[in-house]
Amino acid sequence: MTPPPPPPDAAQLGAYFALIEASSLLKHAVEQQLRDAGDLSYVQFQLLATLGDSPTGSRRMTDLADGV
Known part of the structure; x- marks a missing residue:
């Protein structure tokens, strides 16, 4: 098992909070x-x-819901 990072x-x-x-x-x-x-x-x-990026202009509702 690897030890946790420091x-x-x-x-x-500071950089993390500035980014957030x-x-x-x-x-x-x-x-x-x-x-x-x-x-x-x-x-x-x-x-x-997401719909605009789809080649068909459509997606399954479950796929759309997963992206939100």
Whole structure:
């Protein structure tokens, strides 16, 4: 059995929390833009993008649900 990895140091934790904060701010900005431009939620956009990426323009409901 392999030993667990060492805990992150202060620099690694700082980078992790900065990434999480930036990701959260970006997602919020995209959600707001989607609402303003087309009254879409982020999940609705994800579903439409998934359907748009499909060669047939369709997917099984279970596949769509798994992606949300």
